[in-house]
Amino acid sequence: MPEQQPGLADLSGTGLRVAIVGAGMGGLSLALALRERGMSARVFEQASELTEIGAAIGLSANAIREFARLGLADDLAAMSTIPTELIYRDWRDGSRIAAHPVRKDDWYVKRFGAPWFGIHRADVQKTLSAALGAEHLHLGCRLVNIVEQPDSVVLEFANGRVEHADLVVGADGVRSTVRRWVTGADDAIYSGTSAFRGIVPAENLPSLPDPQAIQFWMGPDAHLLHYAIGPDGEAVNFFAVVDTPRIWMDEGSVVGVADEVPVASFRGWHPAVTEMIKAASSPIRWGLFTVRPLLRWYRGRVVILGDAAHGMLPHHGQGANTTIEDAFALAALLAEAKPDDLEPAFAQFQKMRRARTRKIQRSSWVTSNLLHLPDGPAVRARDEKVARVPEDFAWIHEYDVQQALRAAGAAPAAPAGAAARA
Amino acid sequence: MPQDTVLAGLTQVLGDVAGVDPADVTPEAGFGNDLGIDSLTLVEVVVAAEDRFGLVIADDDWSRFVTAGDVIAYIERAGMIASP
Numbered sequence: 001m002p003e004q005q006p007g008l009a010d011l012s013g014t015g016l017r018v019a020i021v022g023a024g025m026g027g028l029s030l031a032l033a034l035r036e037r038g039m040s041a042r043v044f045e046q047a048s049e050l051t052e053i054g055a056a057i058g059l060s061a062n063a064i065r066e067f068a069r070l071g072l073a074d075d076l077a078a079m080s081t082i083p084t085e086l087i088y089r090d091w092r093d094g095s096r097i098a099a100h101p102v103r104k105d106d107w108y109v110k111r112f113g114a115p116w117f118g119i120h121r122a123d124v125q126k127t128l129s130a131a132l133g134a135e136h137l138h139l140g141c142r143l144v145n146i147v148e149q150p151d152s153v154v155l156e157f158a159n160g161r162v163e164h165a166d167l168v169v170g171a172d173g174v175r176s177t178v179r180r181w182v183t184g185a186d187d188a189i190y191s192g193t194s195a196f197r198g199i200v201p202a203e204n205l206p207s208l209p210d211p212q213a214i215q216f217w218m219g220p221d222a223h224l225l226h227y228a229i230g231p232d233g234e235a236v237n238f239f240a241v242v243d244t245p246r247i248w249m250d251e252g253s254v255v256g257v258a259d260e261v262p263v264a265s266f267r268g269w270h271p272a273v274t275e276m277i278k279a280a281s282s283p284i285r286w287g288l289f290t291v292r293p294l295l296r297w298y299r300g301r302v303v304i305l306g307d308a309a310h311g312m313l314p315h316h317g318q319g320a321n322t323t324i325e326d327a328f329a330l331a332a333l334l335a336e337a338k339p340d341d342l343e344p345a346f347a348q349f350q351k352m353r354r355a356r357t358r359k360i361q362r363s364s365w366v367t368s369n370l371l372h373l374p375d376g377p378a379v380r381a382r383d384e385k386v387a388r389v390p391e392d393f394a395w396i397h398e399y400d401v402q403q404a405l406r407a408a409g410a411a412p413a414a415p416a417g418a419a420a421r422a
Numbered sequence: 423m424p425q426d427t428v429l430a431g432l433t434q435v436l437g438d439v440a441g442v443d444p445a446d447v448t449p450e451a452g453f454g455n456d457l458g459i460d461s462l463t464l465v466e467v468v469v470a471a472e473d474r475f476g477l478v479i480a481d482d483d484w485s486r487f488v489t490a491g492d493v494i495a496y497i498e499r500a501g502m503i504a505s506p
Contacts, residue, residue, distance in 0.1 A: 295478050355469040359462050362481060394460075 033331030091219025174311030198280025423487030
């Protein structure tokens with residue numbers, strides 16, 4: 001790493017003891033983004049190891065351009081698939097309603113300046129945590145209490161560990177513990193929709209047209225989204241959403257169901273859809289939760305980001321990506337913050353991020369309804385809408401955190417050529 | 423909160439967020455028809471109005487707003503509940 005300028009350590013707040021709760025996309029990205037700004041942080045994660053089974057994500061240009069600056073894009077690319085096209089299909093006969101190029105003609109990169117990657121979530125975590133270094137990561141630490149003191153915050157963990165911090169960032173997801181402390185309430189709302197998901201070898205999907213595309217199959221009260229992941233697109237990740245149950249009764253967000261339930265929920269759909277769900281044989285239902293709009297993302301020395309602050313439906317594929325945007329924005333603002341007066345930085349972070357994330361949150365909700373229309377007259381208007389997706393949703397993908405920071409007059413440019421690795 | 427205060431606040435928000443001419447903002451002005459505000463820009467207006475007036479406007483509520491007067495009435499009602 002290049003030598004720090006004299007005095008920069010103080011200016012950039014490197015004296016701050018920063019604790020990040022959660023080693024998901026948000027927590028790991030924030031720790032790396034802080035390092036880029038000359039600050040260090042400790043990340044506390046409740047899981048005892050960083051593995052997540054059966055879950056992939058799509059990383060879009062708005063997030064990848066940040067990782068690219070840290071020199072991580074090639075590592076991620078090596079474990080990713082770039083889809084050939086984005087295709088919308090009819091649930092029953094599989095006809096192509098609309099198709100837009102992605103890898104084809106290099107369209108997406110040319111338009112948005114960075115690629116779109118289908119990748120296993122565990123591979124992203126592995127890449128980010130390796131770049132961060134294990135010594136910054138504290139696993140098996142489940143937060144149970146936050147105690148505010150006059151000039152610090154005490155974090156108490158279930159394993160008995162007690163840590164003092166000057167600044168705490170809750171990056172602990174849609175069911176956030178830190179958010180409960182910030183707002184005093186449980187602001188997670190069940191959306192009335194749930195999902196079955198799985199990862200299936202592409203070779204087990206003989207009925208699937210365009211297995212290397214990202215595709216939405218749209219039908220009455222349900223849809224299925226899939227895209228390929230891995231270095232050679234050898235596996236297909238799917239996410240099948242239904243408009244049930246009306247009410248979520250379970251304490252957690254995942255429940256087991258009878259073996260036949262996932263496939264039975266898509267009875268009468270195109271064989272490619274039922275074949276995929278059947279091949280995954282994963283009888284687990286994921287409740288889809290969002291976070292009710294919050295007026296304040298911070299309290300005292302504690303701030304929340306990502307799903308904890310604005311958990312959204314995943315139908316624009318932006319939960320992880322907006323979380324990563326948050327992380328890089330917050331890091332830039334914290335680097336300018338006065339250690340004994342964090343509130344202006346928190347307020348500016350919220351001001352910069354609340355409208356954008358609310359727009360995507362709202363738009364994902366509208367999209368959910370659009371993807372689940374019954375056969376009938378409304379379908380024609382939907383078909384016109386999905387034909388316009390690249391134009392209508394370009395604003396999501398073209399966003400550039402660093403540009404937004406500059407536009408807000410908020411922070412200096414990210415240091416050029418900063419190394420991600422210690 | 424008296425109506426003219428809320429109207430003045432909303433007028434400023436609409437100017438800041440969407441570049442709307444203050445002269446165009448009346449309680450009868452429709453967001454789509456008269457002020458040229460699409461649904462996504464309306465979200466920005468809602469968020470800025472929330473910050474300005476210190477309240478959260480639920481999605482189910484603001485998605486029914488048609489005119490500036492609808493927002494004003496909503497904020498006034500919320501103000502009465504908050505400070506009876």
